[in-house]
Amino acid sequence: MKKIVLPVIVFLGFCSLYAQSLPSWITNTKFKGDFRLREEYKDQSGEIERYRTRIRFRIGYETLINEKVKFGAGFATGSGDPRSTNVTLSDSDSKKDFNLDYAYVEYKPFHNLLIWGGKYKGIKHTLFRPTDLLWDSDITPEGAGLIYKTQVSDNTKLFFNGSYIVLDEFKSSGADPFLYFVQPGIELKLGNAKVKAGITYYSAIHAKGNSFEYSSHTNSYDSEGRLIYDYSVLNPNFEVKWKVNGSFVRYFKVFGEYVSNSDAESNDSGYEFGFGFGKKVKKFGDAEIKYNYRYLEKDAWLDIFPDSDAFGGKTDVKGHELEVKYGLGKNVYLTVDYYDLKRIIDDSVSSKLLQIDFNFKF
DSSP: HHHHHHHHHHHHHHHHHHHHHHHHHHHEEEEEEEEEEEEEEEEEETTTOEEEEEEEEEEEEEESSSSSSSEEEEEEEESSOOOOOOSSTTTTOOOOOEEEEEEEEEEOOOOEEEEEEEOOOOOOSOOSSSSSSSSSTTOEEEEEEEEEEEEEETTTTEEEEEEEEEOOOOOOOOOEEEEEEEEEEEEEEEEEEEEEEEEEEEEEETTOOOOOOTSSSOOOOOOTTTTTOOOEEEEEEEEEEEEEOOOSEEEEEEEEEEETTTTSSSSSSSEEEEEEEEEEOOTTTTTEEEEEEEEETTSOTTSSSSSSGGGGGSSEEEEEEEEEEEEETTTTTEEEEEEEEEEEEOOOOOOEEEEEEEEEEE
């Protein structure tokens, strides 16, 4: 035993001394990653039933350049579609694409203000969004933005989010399309409940008359395939979450949001509401359940952004989603997600999607 212990102690001591001599940006760097194995069944009008196996692999890191500046970058599987990092197992064991998912810099001049620029690490980090009605969670927005939070009392916080997001760039035109948003909001503690609410205003500039790659092709277009509307969108949203002292249920929440596009002449609104309960999944036996109902009209929102699993990311969609998460061990959990959706204008057109995911975080 002594012959084994002594070399180990010497090795650890050497590593400690070596780490102290490394540049500070290396010791200040954190890595993270995850892998997902998915079995999927899809039954959609006009298409054959599909069964497929898919994988997702993501890895990223963040490093402190100094006490106020942070750099981050990440890579993920996928075809380049901004709303999906999945790849399907097919094509005789072919090699799979691996792309730059995000690369950004953060500047924090004050403790309650953060400014970011580049291709950011995820839309969920740029604004409060209690559902995927408007934004697919895989989108990593490109542009710049700020995030501000301030504590005004023991039970009250205020926040403000704003971003400028590049939509496209044309070498033959100076009218490049972009989206900006502003979102003021409030967080309240009321006994065992936490209330978070915001109201977001979006404006898509130079969207009208253009078409976008990765569109779901469900907005209103002219005969040449160009958008006939701009998108000036008002989006109030909220979430209320209660703490519960049960063995298996530690929280219950309700959430929702509404959207309205003042630039469209009709089919210009939508909403989503739902509830969830359970215990945040951290270990074996933890479980969470979430249900929501969505209703998103044809021109309520740009069809390049909504959840790609909800009828392929289309607008003009209504229906149900049920999601269950179950802990299989530390950093390992199972997710079962089921969508039952229809088109609004023609509800004979439907889509049913079942996803069974095994998730691994490291």
